[in-house]
Amino acid sequence: QVQLVESGGGLVEAGGSLRLSCAASEGTLSDYRMAWFRQAPGLERKWIATISKSGGNTYYADSMKDRFTISRENAKNTAYLQMNILRPEDTAVYYCAATLGYGLHGSVRSYDYWGQGTQVTVSA
Numbered sequence: 001q002v003q004l005v006e007s008g009g010g011l012v013e014a015g016g017s018l019r020l021s022c023a024a025s026e027g028t029l030s031d032y033r034m035a036w037f038r039q040a041p042g043l044e045r046k047w048i049a050t051i052s053k054s055g056g057n058t059y060y061a062d063s064m065k066d067r068f069t070i071s072r073e074n075a076k077n078t079a080y081l082q083m084n085i086l087r088p089e090d091t092a093v094y095y096c097a098a099t100l101g102y103g104l105h106g107s108v109r110s111y112d113y114w115g116q117g118t119q120v121t122v123s124a
Contacts, residue, residue: 001026001027001113002024002026002027002028002029002031002032002098002113003024003025003026003027003113004022004023004024004025004096004097004098004113004114004115005022005023005024005025005115005116006020006021006022006094006095006096006115006116006117006118007020007021007023007118008020008021008118009094009118009119009120010119010120010121011121011122011123012086012120012121012122012123013122013123014086014087014088014122014123014124015085015086016086016122017082017083017084017085017086018082018083018086018120019080019081019082019083020036020080020081020083020094020096020118020120021078021079021080022034022036022078022079022080022081022096022115023076023077023078024077024078024098028077029072029074029077029078029079029098030053030054030074030077031053031100032053032098032099032100032113033050033051033052033053033098033099033100033101033102034050034051034070034072034079034096034097034098035047035048035049035050035051035070035096035097035098035099035105035110035111036048036049036068036070036079036081036094036095036096036097037094037095037096037097037108038090038092038093038094038095038120039092039093039095039117040091040092040093045095045108046061046092047061047105047106047107047108048060048061048064048068048070048081048094049061049064049065049068049069049070049081050070050105050106051070051071051072051079054074055071055072055074058070058071059105061106067083067084067085067086068081068082068083068084069081069082069084070082079096081094081096083120086120086122087122088122088123088124089122090120090122091120091121091122092119092120093117093118093119093120094117094118094119094120095114095115095117096114096115097111097113097114097115098111098112098113098114099111099112099113100112
């Protein structure tokens with residue numbers, strides 16, 4: 001079992017950047033495939049990206065791959081989401097998720113463990 005804690009969210013102006021972190025307070029992150037999702041008010045949780053256990057393979061939603069980068073440092077038990085050229089429509093709660101399995105990258109149901117989320121607000 002793993003417990004995930006996100007950090008790095010906040011208020012940023014349009015065009016700015018943020019790097020979100022997802023640390024494992026319990027468990028070993030290198031055992032898990034990791035992903036980032038986001039959820040805006042009133043909308044479904046939306047997949048952003050997934051990274052393999054070793055970090056050697058990454059997968060992105062088409063609309064996210066130009067500005068967002070997923071990475072991980074297993075030695076630090078942490079995964080990251082670098083977000084560049086942020087837009088007001090990127091405003092959402094951002095969640096990291098983990099799974100031992102091999103389900104669809106973009107499906108919420110594929111992930112067994114979730115962090116509490118971190119708010120990202122992009123002002124115009």
